Amino acid sequence: xxxxxxxxxxxxxxxxxxxxxxxxxxxxxxxxxxxxxxxxxxxxxxxxxxxxxxxxxxxxxxxxxxxxxxxxxxxxxxxxxxxxxxxxxxxxxxxxxxxxxxxxxxxxxxxxxxxxxxxxxxxxxxxxxxxxxxxxxxxxxxxxxxxxxxxxxxxxxxxxxxxxxxxxxxxxxxxxxxxxxxxxxxxxxxxxxxxxxxxxxxxxxxxxxxxxxxxxxxxxxxxxxxxxxxxxxxxxxxxxxxxxxxxxxxxxxxxxxxxxxxxxxxxxxxxxxxxxxxxxxxxxxxxxxxxxxxxxxxxxxxxxxxxxxxxxxxxxxxxxxxxxxxxxxxxxxxxxxxxxxxxxxxxxxxxxxxxxxxxxxxxxxxxxxxxxxxxxxxxxxxxxxxxxxxxxxxxxxxxxxxxxxxxxx
Amino acid sequence: xxxxxxxxxxxxxxxxxxxxxxxxxxxxxxxxxxxxxxxxxxxxxxxxxxxxxxxxxxxxxxxxxxxxxxxxxxxxxxxxxxxxxxxxxxxxxxxxxxxxxxxxxxxxxxxxxxxxxxxxxxxxxxxxxxxxxxxxxxxxxxxxxxxxxxxxxxxxxxxxxxxxxxxxxxxxxxxxxxxxxxxxxxxxxxxxxxxxxxxxxxxxxxxxxxxxxxxxxxxxxxxxxxxxxxxxxxxxxxxxxxxxxxxxxxxxxxxxxxxx
Numbered sequence: 001x002x003x004x005x006x007x008x009x010x011x012x013x014x015x016x017x018x019x020x021x022x023x024x025x026x027x028x029x030x031x032x033x034x035x036x037x038x039x040x041x042x043x044x045x046x047x048x049x050x051x052x053x054x055x056x057x058x059x060x061x062x063x064x065x066x067x068x069x070x071x072x073x074x075x076x077x078x079x080x081x082x083x084x085x086x087x088x089x090x091x092x093x094x095x096x097x098x099x100x101x102x103x104x105x106x107x108x109x110x111x112x113x114x115x116x117x118x119x120x121x122x123x124x125x126x127x128x129x130x131x132x133x134x135x136x137x138x139x140x141x142x143x144x145x146x147x148x149x150x151x152x153x154x155x156x157x158x159x160x161x162x163x164x165x166x167x168x169x170x171x172x173x174x175x176x177x178x179x180x181x182x183x184x185x186x187x188x189x190x191x192x193x194x195x196x197x198x199x200x201x202x203x204x205x206x207x208x209x210x211x212x213x214x215x216x217x218x219x220x221x222x223x224x225x226x227x228x229x230x231x232x233x234x235x236x237x238x239x240x241x242x243x244x245x246x247x248x249x250x251x252x253x254x255x256x257x258x259x260x261x262x263x264x265x266x267x268x269x270x271x272x273x274x275x276x277x278x279x280x281x282x283x284x285x286x287x288x289x290x291x292x293x294x295x296x297x298x299x300x301x302x303x304x305x306x307x308x309x310x311x312x313x314x315x316x317x318x319x320x321x322x323x324x325x326x327x328x329x330x331x332x333x334x335x336x337x338x339x340x341x342x343x344x345x346x347x348x349x350x351x352x353x354x355x356x357x358x359x360x361x362x363x364x365x366x367x368x369x370x371x372x373x374x375x376x377x378x379x380x381x382x383x384x385x386x387x388x389x390x391x392x393x394x395x396x397x398x399x400x401x402x403x404x405x406x407x408x409x
Numbered sequence: 410x411x412x413x414x415x416x417x418x419x420x421x422x423x424x425x426x427x428x429x430x431x432x433x434x435x436x437x438x439x440x441x442x443x444x445x446x447x448x449x450x451x452x453x454x455x456x457x458x459x460x461x462x463x464x465x466x467x468x469x470x471x472x473x474x475x476x477x478x479x480x481x482x483x484x485x486x487x488x489x490x491x492x493x494x495x496x497x498x499x500x501x502x503x504x505x506x507x508x509x510x511x512x513x514x515x516x517x518x519x520x521x522x523x524x525x526x527x528x529x530x531x532x533x534x535x536x537x538x539x540x541x542x543x544x545x546x547x548x549x550x551x552x553x554x555x556x557x558x559x560x561x562x563x564x565x566x567x568x569x570x571x572x573x574x575x576x577x578x579x580x581x582x583x584x585x586x587x588x589x590x591x592x593x594x595x596x597x598x599x600x601x602x603x604x605x606x607x608x609x610x611x612x613x614x615x616x617x618x619x620x621x622x623x624x625x626x627x628x629x630x631x632x633x634x635x636x637x638x639x640x641x642x643x644x645x646x647x648x649x650x651x652x653x654x655x656x657x658x659x660x661x662x663x664x665x666x667x668x669x
Binding site for chain 1: 493507515522527535536
């Protein structure tokens, strides 16, 4: 009885042929696990639409602009992904990003008595964001106040702090080169190519490292050809992006920062014990607690990540404008960032979604805004379109969730 | 391995353990023991003290009186970590699995293997999960990489039970493992319970269902209103006798002493 069993389990797990993999994918799809398919389809659709409407849209210059336009919101959305993964919400991210802009601007004012080097100012701004996250997360984790309310209070408080700080002048200009370079520096062509090479080699090494270790352990490895095709595809994508940027001004530094943060956050979420525990808390906090996971620690640190990412986004916004003013952190930043994560396939109910969703969602939101501006529609159209896309994404999530639950039993 | 004859020293033994919550005496000088390789059933009506007993052993509640012995030596259990260190695992009624995680992730939840970069060692974890499930003849799970949300109730329960084997536990408490299952799935889990004991673990099977208990248990401890009514060997008792003990309390010598 027990001698026949291992073979059976192994055989079930080892579906390495192309046909078996496609069948498994199709089954998963029917079960409601669509991955990033809707996002990619949406991206293609939107791109085709704007390309047909505007001559400028599908150009190298506009692609480079797009990277600058999406970076701030995307970086903030990375933090949102973590918060959504544990089934919480952070409404304070908009004004935390604004406050970080104020901090970074304030700390570089010449002859103010608190002028620091640009990088120190940036680090300080991020530290402030993380500290705010720690405080807000503590209310959620230790006292049990709903995160919606804690961070709604944060939204009001930090907006107030920004107004108070900027009150007299209403604006702080940024002269520091390091800070301004964050959003405005453009890498040389060779630097761009170097990045593409490093990314592709790194991705290939990681992928084939996994392949080898699984093979050594005698586990199902997936189809080698398919794996190679995937590595080549993503490698080609990055090289194409660099080529397009180089055709224009070059790769914006902020694009590299954004990509690096996405990769780092994706690593933490998907490959480390910490990330595993984040997913566990989102799936079932009680199960996580009983398994010996420090749920409070996870909650507090996730809000710290959210605060730090919001601050980094705020630094990018401030750098882009070379200043902060009374509108810092306001407008549609908060809703864009949460929408980006949700459109990217991260569930509002916790435990489902990937960090790369922030990148896809951020890209969609930026493309819609960018395309509508280029075609010359009014701002009202932008809001309505983004709203409709968001509604579609959340509806899809809800339907899929129900379908997955149904497939479960 | 057969349950008879049992090893001389109980793996886990409770002597005169008491626990009260305010004025309520949840456990009143309860004696209980379980040995390696046997399935000890723990039965009792609602409020008999089964859950409290489990919580005391699991370190969630501390005991007010009496002593707990592990391998014949007195131990103190102040928290879940102490219980885990001794090798006592509780598989709770409501499962305690995270639906969004797959079978491997749940098996290793909170005890993941990692390397120097805090990176998860997925391959060895997946390998051992497959081996453990195979050793328990849990063959109905198609892939250990599917989320447990896609598993049936019986399969989920199997994963939760198998998790206790993975960690070289000595004593496993199963809190109503068949309560929410259909006939075939109950069969699956009962077979699994038997196999746990055959692998040398001391298994405590908590249930209302006398049919299940007579199917799988070697001995039966009956609790009633916080006291242990007695320990019965399955071979020498009947369902009627157990029901009698659960409802009316059988006048064992010990209870007469306590009552008088």
